[in-house]
Amino acid sequence: MRSVDEMMxxxxxxxxxxxxxxxxxxxxxxxxxxxPGVVALDALSFxxxxxxxxxIVGENGAGKSTLVKxxxxxxxxxxxxxxxxxxxxxxxxxxxxxxxxxxxxHQELHLAPHLSAAENIFLGRFxxxxxxxxxxRRLVSDSxxxxxxxxxxxxxxxPVSSLRIAHRxxxxxxxxxxxxxxxxxxxxxxxxxxxxxxxxxxxxxxRLKAGGTTILYISHRLEEIFDLADRVTVLRDGSHVGTRxxxxxxxxxxxxxxxxxxxxQLFPQxxxxxxxxxxxxxxxxxxxxxxxxxxxxxxxxIVGLVGKVGSGRTEVARAIFGADIIDxxxxxxxxxxxxxxxxxxAVRQGIGLVPEDRKGEGLLLKRSVLENVTLANLWRFVRKxxxxxxxxxxxxxxxxxQLAIRxxxxxxxxxxxxxxxxxxxxxxxxxxxxxxxxxxxxxxxxIDVRAKVEIYNLMERLVREGKAILMISSExxxxxxxxxxxxxxxxxxxxxxxSRQEAGASWSTVETLxxxxxxxxxxxx
Amino acid sequence: MKxxxxxxxxxxxxxxxxxxxxxxxxxxxxxxxxxxxxAFFTRGNLLNVLRQISITGIIAVGxxxxxxxxxxxxxxxxxxxxxxxxxxxxxxxxxLSVILIGLAVGATVGVLNGIGVAYGRIPPFIMTLATLxxxxxxxxxxxxxxxxxxxxxxxxxxxxxxTLGIPNPAVYFLGFLLLGGVLLRLTVFGRYVFAxxxxxxxxxxxxxxxxxxxxxxxxxxxxxxxxxxLIYTSQLGIGVxxxxxxxxxxxxxxxxxxxxxxxxxxxxxxxxxxxxxxIGIGNNLLNLTRVDPMLQDFVKGxxxxxxxxxxxxxx
Numbered sequence: 001m002r003s004v005d006e007m008m009x010x011x012x013x014x015x016x017x018x019x020x021x022x023x024x025x026x027x028x029x030x031x032x033x034x035x036p037g038v039v040a041l042d043a044l045s046f047x048x049x050x051x052x053x054x055x056i057v058g059e060n061g062a063g064k065s066t067l068v069k070x071x072x073x074x075x076x077x078x079x080x081x082x083x084x085x086x087x088x089x090x091x092x093x094x095x096x097x098x099x100x101x102x103x104x105x106h107q108e109l110h111l112a113p114h115l116s117a118a119e120n121i122f123l124g125r126f127x128x129x130x131x132x133x134x135x136x137r138r139l140v141s142d143s144x145x146x147x148x149x150x151x152x153x154x155x156x157x158x159p160v161s162s163l164r165i166a167h168r169x170x171x172x173x174x175x176x177x178x179x180x181x182x183x184x185x186x187x188x189x190x191x192x193x194x195x196x197x198x199x200x201x202x203x204x205x206x207r208l209k210a211g212g213t214t215i216l217y218i219s220h221r222l223e224e225i226f227d228l229a230d231r232v233t234v235l236r237d238g239s240h241v242g243t244r245x246x247x248x249x250x251x252x253x254x255x256x257x258x259x260x261x262x263x264x265q266l267f268p269q270x271x272x273x274x275x276x277x278x279x280x281x282x283x284x285x286x287x288x289x290x291x292x293x294x295x296x297x298x299x300x301x302i303v304g305l306v307g308k309v310g311s312g313r314t315e316v317a318r319a320i321f322g323a324d325i326i327d328x329x330x331x332x333x334x335x336x337x338x339x340x341x342x343x344x345x346a347v348r349q350g351i352g353l354v355p356e357d358r359k360g361e362g363l364l365l366k367r368s369v370l371e372n373v374t375l376a377n378l379w380r381f382v383r384k385x386x387x388x389x390x391x392x393x394x395x396x397x398x399x400x401x402q403l404a405i406r407x408x409x410x411x412x413x414x415x416x417x418x419x420x421x422x423x424x425x426x427x428x429x430x431x432x433x434x435x436x437x438x439x440x441x442x443x444x445x446x447i448d449v450r451a452k453v454e455i456y457n458l459m460e461r462l463v464r465e466g467k468a469i470l471m472i473s474s475e476x477x478x479x480x481x482x483x484x485x486x487x488x489x490x491x492x493x494x495x496x497x498x499s500r501q502e503a504g505a506s507w508s509t510v511e512t513l514x515x516x517x518x519x520x521x522x523x524x525x
Numbered sequence: 526m527k528x529x530x531x532x533x534x535x536x537x538x539x540x541x542x543x544x545x546x547x548x549x550x551x552x553x554x555x556x557x558x559x560x561x562x563x564a565f566f567t568r569g570n571l572l573n574v575l576r577q578i579s580i581t582g583i584i585a586v587g588x589x590x591x592x593x594x595x596x597x598x599x600x601x602x603x604x605x606x607x608x609x610x611x612x613x614x615x616x617x618x619x620x621l622s623v624i625l626i627g628l629a630v631g632a633t634v635g636v637l638n639g640i641g642v643a644y645g646r647i648p649p650f651i652m653t654l655a656t657l658x659x660x661x662x663x664x665x666x667x668x669x670x671x672x673x674x675x676x677x678x679x680x681x682x683x684x685x686x687x688t689l690g691i692p693n694p695a696v697y698f699l700g701f702l703l704l705g706g707v708l709l710r711l712t713v714f715g716r717y718v719f720a721x722x723x724x725x726x727x728x729x730x731x732x733x734x735x736x737x738x739x740x741x742x743x744x745x746x747x748x749x750x751x752x753x754x755l756i757y758t759s760q761l762g763i764g765v766x767x768x769x770x771x772x773x774x775x776x777x778x779x780x781x782x783x784x785x786x787x788x789x790x791x792x793x794x795x796x797x798x799x800x801x802x803x804i805g806i807g808n809n810l811l812n813l814t815r816v817d818p819m820l821q822d823f824v825k826g827x828x829x830x831x832x833x834x835x836x837x838x839x840x
Contacts, residue, residue: 385712
């Protein structure tokens with residue numbers, strides 16, 4: 001163990017900036033972390049200035065989550081030193097980090113769903129009356145005051161389970177305030193938020209910054225970084241690529257830093273003559289969700305379905321796939337009217353769903369790549385009542401090669417794969433089921449740039465091979481880059497349809513169509 | 526058969542890793558038992574242990590499937606009781622009829638459990654707790670609480686004889702272990718069981734008929750409980766409504782010790798065999814070393830706890 005005196009002085013390792021002015025609240029010096037077989041972090045050195053919003057970006061596997069775990073006290077470092085206000089910081093447990101004022105908001109929120117917002121905010125440190133009972137009145141008033149400080153307003157007496165996800169995140173942030181947080185770390189908070197909710201969160205973060213809190217913001221989405229952060233640190237394969245002022249960068253240069261090569265184009269060239277009519281939906285209605293929705297998807301065509309949260313875009317997908325039962329309407333597959341009352345019917349009709357909630361609805365995280373890939377069409381490997389495991393493994397190996405699924409082996413549990421590779425496993429599942437119609441719900445959510453490009457190329461290849469794709473997305477670039485036609489949903493019905501050219505020429509037309517005066521206020525699903 | 530062979534070859538390494546903890550505990554227990562008692566490591570005693578764990582073991586095979594789907598079946602012990610009573614009553618119809626009636630009764634309890642859990646969305650614990658009482662109640666009503674006699678010689682031979690020197694119940698147990706292993710690892714049914722336990726919603730959205738397969742899992746469990754009941758009747762030569770009380774807990778203990786996850790999505794039949802064997806050897810050792818019977822339950826609890834802790838999967 002080296003003593004502190006032997007460490008290089010703080011200033012020598014700093015960035016180009018004048019450190020006398022830019023006081024670093026956290027300074028990482030040569031942080032390394034190894035796991036069996038991988039170097040997760042390789043001699044990472046950079047500083048975080050007091051009071052800034054500092055973004056950390058990088059592809060999956062770049063080391064972002066390991067870094068978060070180290071700063072949260074979840075994992076010890078193998079070597080290197082973290083300085084907190086110039087003093088070496090040793091974090092032995094999450095408790096240590098909290099005691100020093102370093103609070104982490106994880107992607108999976110740690111809230112008690114049945115307790116109220118106020119109870120969650122003060123969990124473990126309830127205000128007490130003189131009789132040592134919980135002082136409910138102060139609990140509520142203090143919670144309200146905290147939320148006011150953060151510039152948001154919602155009913156703190158409601159149970160957390162009834163609140164939208166953005167508000168749940170804010171409860172965790174408020175809890176960090178109760179703990180007098182100096183540094184707030186947010187691990188990909190946007191992965192679970194819609195655009196409107198993201199703005200709520202950003203508002204809160206800007207207020208915190210104005211109040212002097214330092215914010216470390218981990219994200220995949222580049223637009224957010226330009227919108228929010230002061231500086232950005234890019235990690236790649238566990239190494240520090242650079243730390244820059246956001247003003248010095250644009251999307252292209254940032255992507256280049258992340259992937260290590262210029263990305264000429266994110267989206268593949270897409271020119272196909274649409275083929276025969278594959279999926280036709282007529283007057284689909286479901287009480288309270290959908291009203292007379294009609295749409296068509298042809299072979300070799302990607303139809304984009306856009307709309308705000310609550311507009312019914314996901315409900316259309318679920319209705320077609322039989323996950324929700326429709327009240328009326330007709331679904332035709334290759335011209336044939338079909339009855340779909342369960343996902344099983346849909347699968348049998350050659351329809352596959354790549355759900356938005358990959359982990360919750362798309363995958364068996366505890367099971368192997370192999371079992372996930374063949375789940376939707378296991379019967380094809382049955383010989384005399386038993387599974388032919390050799391044939392199965394052979395088929396899955398083919399898909400693994402075709403889709404370039406990066407996994408140590410077919411027996412690897414899916415939970416250990418990166419988001420991009422998990423999504424490829426879902427895709428392989430539907431290729432194995434030989435479906436012709438694919439419904440993608442937010443196909444690249446929570447996936448890094450390089451994997452996104454791969455997914456786009458795969459989608460392009462699928463339509464080239466004659467598949468029909470219905471794609472729900474809230475990313476404008478994705479819709480414009482991939483969809484041939486765009487259907488806009490509003491309040492459960494189709495508000496309009498545009499060609500890619502029309503939408504590209506004026507995206508504001510699309511936004512106007514989506515605009516719903518009755519802003520949705522129901523909790524996110 | 527070829528598929529079976531290739532299947533075993535493919536799974537061998539995975540199984541070895543998965544069963545490492547079980548093997549370790551199993552081996553340790555055998556060494557300890559041999560050291561403490563000269564009577565332990567003898568052919569007669571080992572076969573005796575195997576015979577003693579057979580009924581619980583067969584029930585535990587079915588329980589393994591249920592628990593892998595993140596369910597539980599508390600009704601199996603009562604099913605044993607009901608089957609013994611009805612098997613005694615059905616003796617005049619002939620052995621084959623007795624067996625078929627017994628299995629049908631077990632399957633029926635399973636269907637009820639399955640429908641309640643899968644379609645009625647009743648938590649498995651509650652649903653099978655209800656059928657635990659209902660089934661036992663039917664057994665009491667039918668028998669009036671009296672032992673049922675009249676078991677034929679032929680039927681008794683099924684459960685108390687031996688084949689190639691191995692007691693018949695043990696032969697059945699080994700047979701159902703093999704069958705259960707094949708069913709779990711090499712059939713669509715087994716895969717669906719894992720899928721449902723790992724993520725029910727994802728299984729449903731992949732086209733799996735989740736409700737149907739859940740029903741089938743409880744039918745399997747009920748049917749294997751009935752097998753246990755038939756063996757019980759044959760061994761004891763009477764039918765008693767009280768038979769099999771607490772067997773559900775013994776079976777659950779075997780599955781737990783064997784390393785099957787109660788959160789669902791993970792588990793193995795081989796593990797359940799080890800679980801049943803570890804508990805069986807523990808019991809046997811307590812008897813051989815003449816530990817005070819008043820102390821035995823206490824020690825048994827410690828064995829279960831210790832095995833589960835030692836077998837905890839290293840993350």
